[in-house]
Amino acid sequence: MTPLELLAPAKDLACGIAAIEHGADAVYIGAQRFGARAAAGNSVDDIRQLCDYARPFGVKVYVTVNTIIYDHELEATEQLIRQLYDVGVDAILVQDMGILKMNLPPLALHASTQTDNRTAKKVKWLQQLGFRRVVLARELSVDEISEIHCQVPDMPLEVFVHGALCVSYSGLCYASQYCFGRSANRGNCAQFCRMKFDLMDATGREIEHQRYLLSLKDMNQSDHMEELVRAGATSFKIEGRLKDVNYVKNVVSAYSQRLDVLVAKYPETYCRASKGHCSFAFTPHLQKTFNRGFTTYFLHGRQPDIFSPDTPKAMGEYVGYVKEVRRDSFNVAGTASFTNGDGLCYINKVRELEGFRVNRVEGNRLFPQQMPKNLHAGMALYRNNDQELERQLSRQSSERKIPLLLKIKTTDDGFSLTTGGTTVSIVCEHQQAEKPQRDNIVRQLSKMGGTPYECSGVEMDDDFNYFIPSSLLNDLRRRLTTALSSVGRSPLVGREKLSRCLGDVVSCPENYPFSYLYNISNRLSADFYGVKTPSAYELAKGQGPIMQCRHCLRYSLGACVKHGGRKPEWKEPLYLRLGDGRRFRLEFDCSHCQMNVYATD
Numbered sequence: 394m395t396p397l398e399l400l401a402p403a404k405d406l407a408c409g410i411a412a413i414e415h416g417a418d419a420v421y422i423g424a425q426r427f428g429a430r431a432a433a434g435n436s437v438d439d440i441r442q443l444c445d446y447a448r449p450f451g452v453k454v455y456v457t458v459n460t461i462i463y464d465h466e467l468e469a470t471e472q473l474i475r476q477l478y479d480v481g482v483d484a485i486l487v488q489d490m491g492i493l494k495m496n497l498p499p500l501a502l503h504a505s506t507q508t509d510n511r512t513a514k515k516v517k518w519l520q521q522l523g524f525r526r527v528v529l530a531r532e533l534s535v536d537e538i539s540e541i542h543c544q545v546p547d548m549p550l551e552v553f554v555h556g557a558l559c560v561s562y563s564g565l566c567y568a569s570q571y572c573f574g575r576s577a578n579r580g581n582c583a584q585f586c587r588m589k590f591d592l593m594d595a596t597g598r599e600i601e602h603q604r605y606l607l608s609l610k611d612m613n614q615s616d617h618m619e620e621l622v623r624a625g626a627t628s629f630k631i632e633g634r635l636k637d638v639n640y641v642k643n644v645v646s647a648y649s650q651r652l653d654v655l656v657a658k659y660p661e662t663y664c665r666a667s668k669g670h671c672s673f674a675f676t677p678h679l680q681k682t683f684n685r686g687f688t689t690y691f692l693h694g695r696q697p698d699i700f701s702p703d704t705p706k707a708m709g710e711y712v713g714y715v716k717e718v719r720r721d722s723f724n725v726a727g728t729a730s731f732t733n734g735d736g737l738c739y740i741n742k743v744r745e746l747e748g749f750r751v752n753r754v755e756g757n758r759l760f761p762q763q764m765p766k767n768l769h770a771g772m773a774l775y776r777n778n779d780q781e782l783e784r785q786l787s788r789q790s791s792e793r794k795i796p797l798l799l800k801i802k803t804t805d806d807g808f809s810l811t812t813g814g815t816t817v818s819i820v821c822e823h824q825q826a827e828k829p830q831r832d833n834i835v836r837q838l839s840k841m842g843g844t845p846y847e848c849s850g851v852e853m854d855d856d857f858n859y860f861i862p863s864s865l866l867n868d869l870r871r872r873l874t875t876a877l878s879s880v881g882r883s884p885l886v887g888r889e890k891l892s893r894c895l896g897d898v899v900s901c902p903e904n905y906p907f908s909y910l911y912n913i914s915n916r917l918s919a920d921f922y923g924v925k926t927p928s929a930y931e932l933a934k935g936q937g938p939i940m941q942c943r944h945c946l947r948y949s950l951g952a953c954v955k956h957g958g959r960k961p962e963w964k965e966p967l968y969l970r971l972g973d974g975r976r977f978r979l980e981f982d983c984s985h986c987q988m989n990v991y992a993t994d
Contacts, residue, residue: 395627396666398453399652400551401645402633406439408641409454410446415642415673415791416649418666419453421486423634424477427458427470427580437473441480449845449878450795451667453483457634459505461578461914461929462489471495484525488564488578491917493522501525503551507564507578511537513544514902520548527551528630531558531612532943534691535624542625549627554614555644555679556632558690560586560607560700561940561990565910567930568939571992572975576931578912585940587705591970592946594963601702604744606946606969608705610698613687615679618651620692622663639786640682646791647677669795669845675785680710681776691943695956695986700949704746708738709777715739715770716757724758725774731759736778741767748777796849799838799873801857808861810838810869815880817872819865826860837866844874907937938980940990947981947988955983968993 401417403409409420422443425434444454456477462470474485475498484501487493488508503526504510504519511530519527528551529538542550559566566577568585575581587608592601614621618629629652631644649671656663679687686708688699701708713727725731731754738748747767753760797812809818831853839848901922905911913919914929928935947953952961969977969990980989 394664395622395662397622397652397656397663398628398666399645399648400455400628400630401641402556402631402636403435403443403641404634404636404638405435406443408636408638409443411638412641412645413447413450413452414671414793415645416653416671416793417452417645419455419483419628420447421455421457421630421634423457423580424473427460427462427466427473437476437480440477440482444481444483448481448880450669450793453666454481455484455486455503456482457486457505458492459486459488459507460580461576461912461931462491462918464915464927467491467495467915467917471497474498474500486528487524488912489914489918490921491915491919494917494921504528505563506530506553509562509564509903511562512902513541516541516545516548516550518902520545525549526628528553529626530562532562532691534694535617535620536694538621538626539624546625550625551628551630552621552626553612553632554618554621554629555612555648556636557685558609558612558688560609560942560944562942564912565941566939567909567935568977568990570931571934571939572971578914578929579931584705589972593968593970593976595966595968596964598963600950600963600967603972604702605705606700606702607940607942607944608685608701609690609944610686610688610701611684612690613679613684614689614692615648615651617689617692618648619655619658622655636683639783642786642790643675643677643682643782644679646671646673646675647679650677669793671791671793674788674790675782678710678782681779681782683707683777684709695943695945695948697949697951700944703740703744706738706746707777708746708775709736709779710775712737712774712776714774715768715772718768718770721764722758722760723768724756727757727774729776731757731776732780734778734780735776738775738777739765739768739772741772742769750778793845794841794847795845797841797846797873797877798850798852799848800852801834801838801869802854803857803859808859808865808869810873812873812877815873815876817869817876819869819872821861821865824860826858830858830860833863834861834866837863838870840867840870841874844878846874846877907935909933909935910937938989938991939977942988942990943986945981945986945988946979955986 398418400419401412403420403422409422412420423434447454478498478500484503486503486505488505502524504524506528510527516527526549531553569583570576573583575583589603590606591599685701712729713725716724716726735751738746741747749761749765751759752762800811802809804818807819807821809816835851838851841847908928909930912929913927919927951958967979976993978991978993
């Protein structure tokens with residue numbers, strides 16, 4: 394049976410606990426340093442608390458150590474990894490290959506998507522290095538994922554299923570470093586791709602004016618989970634380590650329910666990777682949580698409408714269109730209901746996003762706090778802040794319990810209580826009861842209180858009719874739940890393989906044309922790749938592309954002849970121009986169906 398893992402983001406301890414309560418099988422979180430979201434750091438003690446909370450449910454905790462590392466940080470990185478192992482972390486996500494040259498504890502290593510994992514050769518190479526899992530590039534189609542799984546069937550594959558999309562292949566984006574001195578590979582991305590650009594041709598003609606040409610919609614694969622499972626993916630990752638707790642609650646709940654449906658459909662083939670079931674106090678709704686509009690990206694190959702050129706901000710759910718406007722109010726044609734305080738938005742006539750807050754609701758007539766000047770009849774309306782859902786999520790919105798079938802039996806000197814493979818016992822006289830005791834025994838043993846457990850039944854032999862004081866029954870139950878909650882992580886098998894393989898491994902199968910694309914930023918990484926000196930872009934800017942994108946503007950603007958578009962009227966090369974005048978040349982690498990972005994100075 395194949396376990397399926399829903400992997401949720403955690404900005405902090407509260408988000409991590411919420412993710413577990415709402416159905417996550419695993420959580421990924423950043424430590425104080427060396428994570429690809431520098432703004433989402435957590436103390437080792439908070440991570441310890443998360444591990445303690447996760448353990449009874451069998452939920453795994455992974456920590457992101459997936460930035461490139463400088464020489465003066467090597468010792469601190471190794472020390473951090475040892476601390477993470479000591480507090481019970483199950484794995485770390487890694488980008489910098491210098492980590493493999495450290496003296497590491499037996500902790501599982503996952504190859505972050507920052508290591509640019511697009512091919513079966515790369516995945517096989519990472520397996521040879523001792524990685525226990527590979528996080529695949531977001532750009533892969535279901536057929537490409539299937540091909541990787543077929544060629545490397547014993548490597549667990551993790552895929553992104555929901556959240557924000559980087560326009561460049563992860564690990565190969567240097568635009569933020571080039572423009573602002575903020576390295577995406579160091580967790581400090583300045584979101585170059587969410588900025589406005591003019592699109593210019595070689596003659597200086599403006600093709601597009603001040604649009605968000607590199608800003609992608611958000612990924613949503615919720616309707617395609619079975620396809621991904623059949624392709625060989627076993628871990629399904631939600632992006633969002635900068636998102637708030639309500640985002641985590643809503644999105645994790647929605648995907649957990651979908652995985653439950655899939656497991657119920659194929660109960661002999663799949664199971665959830667952790668224990669427990671959730672009872673939700675709300676109805677999950679992905680459209681109601683922060684999103685820039687949704688796309689399945691390249692799941693079924695190249696397709697139009699994957700980017701959001703009008704705005705990089707949250708649009709939310711479509712709720713209808715403006716039917717009629719008055720001086721202080723307007724009414725909406727649609728079936729949505731509204732609440733005082735809802736946030737609504739629309740794209741105005743110059744293709745810019747405008748938003749406002751609803752002050753009062755009377756049926757389908759809305760009274761804004763301040764009437765939007767550019768709102769006109771016929772405009773589509775979107776809700777990007779749903780007050781009713783926010784209220785529901787602000788309270789306890791889910792309870793997760795692990796059902797236990799208990800069996801009580803006599804021992805030589807007392808009684809034992811067993812569930813699964815765990816047994817505890819107490820010393821107690823075998824005193825035959827004058828009155829039937831079954832109901833009291835069941836009642837006392839079922840009082841699971843504030844534990845993660847619930848009693849699904851109590852079994853005992855037909856002639857079991859002993860008087861056991863309620864205090865001893867309660868003690869027996871507490872011993873059992875304590876034993877269950879104190880079960881440690883499973884011993885890691887095969888971690889020693891790493892040290893054996895490093896001396897014999899072949900060179901990286903990705904033959905990058907520019908040395909900085911290997912992201913070699915320290916002496917250990919240089920030693921790993923067999924080069925003399927580090928060559929990362931952050932240390933010395935290279936002359937190659939600062940972004941490599943599967944998103945292609947030629948295609949998105951309908952001018953890719955290869956895919957049935959019109960012959961372009963412009964003269965290439967094309968350039969993106971920022972508002973401050975800086976230009977970036979576009980290269981259309983049709984042999985790889987890829988768009989590269991170059992700095993022009």
